[in-house]
Amino acid sequence: MPLPVGFPNRFDGPAAWEAADLNGALDDWRTESDAGTIAELEAAAAHYLSLGRDIGGVTAADFPLPRFSTHLVALRKKLVQGIGVEVLTGLPVRRYSQEVAATIFCGIGAHLGSARSQNAAGHILGHVRDLGADPQDTATRIYQTNARQSFHTDSADVVGLLCLQDAQSGGESLLVSAEAIYNRMRALRPDLLACLFDPIATDRRGEVPEGMKPYMEIPPFNWHAGRLTVFYQRQYIDSAQRFDGALRLTSDHVAALDMFDALTNDPALHIVMRLAPGDMQFVYNHALLHDRTGFVDWPDKAQRRHLLRLWLAIPGDRPLPECFRQRYGSIEIGNRGGIVTRETRLHAPLD
Numbered sequence: 001m002p003l004p005v006g007f008p009n010r011f012d013g014p015a016a017w018e019a020a021d022l023n024g025a026l027d028d029w030r031t032e033s034d035a036g037t038i039a040e041l042e043a044a045a046a047h048y049l050s051l052g053r054d055i056g057g058v059t060a061a062d063f064p065l066p067r068f069s070t071h072l073v074a075l076r077k078k079l080v081q082g083i084g085v086e087v088l089t090g091l092p093v094r095r096y097s098q099e100v101a102a103t104i105f106c107g108i109g110a111h112l113g114s115a116r117s118q119n120a121a122g123h124i125l126g127h128v129r130d131l132g133a134d135p136q137d138t139a140t141r142i143y144q145t146n147a148r149q150s151f152h153t154d155s156a157d158v159v160g161l162l163c164l165q166d167a168q169s170g171g172e173s174l175l176v177s178a179e180a181i182y183n184r185m186r187a188l189r190p191d192l193l194a195c196l197f198d199p200i201a202t203d204r205r206g207e208v209p210e211g212m213k214p215y216m217e218i219p220p221f222n223w224h225a226g227r228l229t230v231f232y233q234r235q236y237i238d239s240a241q242r243f244d245g246a247l248r249l250t251s252d253h254v255a256a257l258d259m260f261d262a263l264t265n266d267p268a269l270h271i272v273m274r275l276a277p278g279d280m281q282f283v284y285n286h287a288l289l290h291d292r293t294g295f296v297d298w299p300d301k302a303q304r305r306h307l308l309r310l311w312l313a314i315p316g317d318r319p320l321p322e323c324f325r326q327r328y329g330s331i332e333i334g335n336r337g338g339i340v341t342r343e344t345r346l347h348a349p350l351d
Contacts, residue, residue, distance in 0.1 A: 004223075165277055312337075
């Protein structure tokens with residue numbers, strides 16, 4: 001099956017990076033928080049907490065950052081139009097309560113966009129840690145285990161992580177460019193690349209909006225408004241085949257998905273980083289896929305791996321094709337993403 005006329009032969013922009021490009025230019029995507037930035041963030045958190053409101057309701061106006069907001073404007077541009085990733089390092093989270101750390105994280109998120117619900121309960125602040133769930137259970141969200149995840153995208157424009165505690169070993173974060181994968185497949189197997197533009201069923205894992213199917217039918221690759229957008233979670237694609245009405249995977253689809261997975265795992269394409277306590281990672285979800293290696297936790301429960309997560313809708317972002325309405329409900333720029341059901345009420349739970 002050939003690719004349609006008009007599809008690019010190759011992407012050469014900043015989002016088409018390979019591993020050597022980013023590994024050789026750490027200053028392009030890692031920013032150390034200086035004393036002035038930390039003081040400004042702490043003052044903004046103290047101000048917001050003095051208002052007595054739920055952390056989930058923080059806005060940029062409620063979280064004043066006179067100096068650092070300029071950097072966050074540039075960060076938003078880097079995510080949407082540039083390489084698609086930045087890590088802010090050096091936040092001294094060990095001296096904060098979880099409430100203060102979460103307020104700083106959500107406050108930064110409010111300057112980048114609007115927070116979206118990450119589950120049917122309306123949690124805009126996710127807790128990424130091992131809850132002992134069975135990774136083979138089709139009701140399990142993989143981030144609630146200590147298992148290797150596999151490269152995937154989340155249901156928002158941008159996903160952010162704040163590391164509160166890292167694991168005893170493992171748990172590294174991996175990122176790969178969708179445009180780099182496209183380039184390789186276009187050069188090596190354009191016939192299989194074309195299969196990834198077909199609608200493919202992805203399991204909702206039990207979080208089903210009212211009136212919708214328990215699975216979505218969205219192509220892994222979408223070419224829309226001059227942009228390549230990726231939507232992918234192989235485990236959920238495989239588990240969606242349990243539904244009688246789901247589109248069946250052909251042998252060509254399986255071969256294309258297998259090649260896609262092999263390329264995501266190619267060390268020449270992906271980067272690997274270990275987030276330390278106080279590191280904040282922001283990733284542009286429409287251009288990059290992310291993964292996490294399996295990990296071994298500390299015996300002491302108080303020391304176990306724990307990251308906070310945000311899903312953000314970004315103003316001024318790219319348009320998405322109509323098929324994404326299955327996932328987001330709304331595809332309105334700046335007001336899309338997340339998991340919304342009848343019971344959803346947005347809030348930010350702490351431990």
